[in-house]
Amino acid sequence: MDKKRANGRYYTCGNPFQLEPFQTWAEELNLERHTVLEPFAGTKSLPRLIDSAQLRCGNWALFDIEPGATGIVQRDTLSDFPKGFNVCITNPPWLARNSATRRGLPFPEAAGYNDLYKYALEQCLAHCEWVAAIIPEAFIRSGLFLQRLRDFISLVPRTQYGTKQERKRKEMSYMFEDTEHPVGLALFSPYVTSDVRVWRNNRFLGRLSELRTHLPLPSCNRSIVFNEPRGSLGLIAIDNTFSASIRFCPPAELAGYPVRSQCRSITRIGVPWRVNIELLNARLATIREKTHDVFFTAFKGLRRDGHYRRRLDWALARAIVDMEHLQLEMNME
Ligand SMILES: C[S@@+](CC[C@H](N)C(=O)[O-])C[C@H]1O[C@@H](n2cnc3c(N)ncnc32)[C@H](O)[C@@H]1O
Structure with a gap:
């Protein structure tokens, strides 16, 4: 389990690429014209999901520190990120710093992030123009990398509690095989965006700046x-x-x-x-x-x-x- 945790390895199994905001993003960048980079490819789940969402891309360039399937190049992409790709679709490793410290696992301290996925995302954004990343839902509250973020989709499994069969379906529809961690899909563009569109699956919730207007002013009243x-x-x-x-x-x-x-x-x-x-x-x-x-x-x-x-x-x-x-x-x- 710790080896799995060290590499932040939770494989994607739901399909967020069928959602409208992703389809629009893919259309805008002309996905089929590009070789898409997946720098943390695992068992090649993402190419399969893109395929089953009826999307095409020119080709895939797949890397992983510990390849889980054929056709993936073995490389530590966190320290040696692949260059020359414009489009990156990925589900990077997630590992909280405190969890790494508690378990004695390695963590890139120099970057100053509290989770490995933030460092991985920084690398993707530094080297690629268009980035789609499956990351923790909490990202939208972090205030990070907002400049090029154009859409953020909170991915909520669709089925609800109910009969045993329905519950089974619900489990199947979670994004990951072995964690029910709340997840989101962040879509970045090469341009500075004026605002972020926030979605829950296909439902548009509002622009981030507009949603923020409904929050009370922060308080530092320590008498509470x-x-x-x-x-x-x-x-x-x-x-x-x-x-x-x-x-x-x-x-x-x-x-x-x-x-x-x-x-x-x-x-x-x-x-x-x-x-x-x-x-x-x-x-x-x-x-x-x-x-x-x-x-x-x-x-x-x-x-x-x-x-x-x-x-x-x-x-x-x-x-x-x-x-x-x-x-x-x-x-x-
Ligand atoms: C969250 S899993 C995602 C796998 C795949 N993208 C998916 O969605 O199913 C993260 C992957 O990152 C890989 N990984 C972790 N650290 C890495 C590194 N430094 N360089 C390359 N791959 C790494 C792990 O081996 C694992 O396969």
Whole structure:
């Protein structure tokens, strides 16, 4: 397992290349005219998927540090990236720095990234004009490489919980054979883009800059204290497995939960003014609806309503609580 982890090896099995935004991207660059680079080719899943999406490309140039099929050139492409290719379609290795450190695995520290896929993506963008990369869904919240990013698709398996057969289909439709990590497909162009179009599968959610307008202003109000055992506000910061259930609540509801200092899920918050829980939850609901949860961290596994489970991070929770305070202050003036 660790060898698999060291090379960030999770093979693609869903087919994101059938989606409209990818088809438009492929059309624009004239895919069939190009030799496409796959610098982390694994078992050649991506050429197969492109084929079954009825797309053609001129040819493939396939590399991997540990080729899993014939026709792949053995090369450490992270330290010796192949040159001379305009188009790159890939699913690079993913490996979080802390996971590498914990397991004693090698990690390119010099680049300063917290995940190997970011370094791999930087290499692809440095050497290729058009890049399509299957990467963690969390990428869209990282703020990285936005200049040439034109589309970002959150890839959500389509089938939902239901009968045993449906559940089996759902498992099959996940992007990876051995992880249910939330994934996205990032489409880059050679040009500086004015904005990023954000999609959930084929559904256009909005432009990134427009979605951001629905977020409250960031707050650095440190009088709002998270994981405060005697805090006057409760927060259930993760969705359950059924629906979008993140909510603020009276602290009495959490009486049975120990508040731990590192907790990021169910906690109490110290707020030095009287909070209106209903208002906070209404605000939260509006943000979720208007932003389509794009800025909420996704969890492994789907909710029964077919969406990823999400988590509300402390920065956004603080901004929501502080926003209410600012409004109260304004009303009193
Ligand atoms: C996430 S897997 C993806 C495989 C394939 N692209 C797919 O979608 O099925 C990442 C691949 O990167 C390869 N890899 C990891 N580090 C590498 C390196 N330094 N140079 C070349 N390939 C590497 C792994 O061997 C693995 O096959």
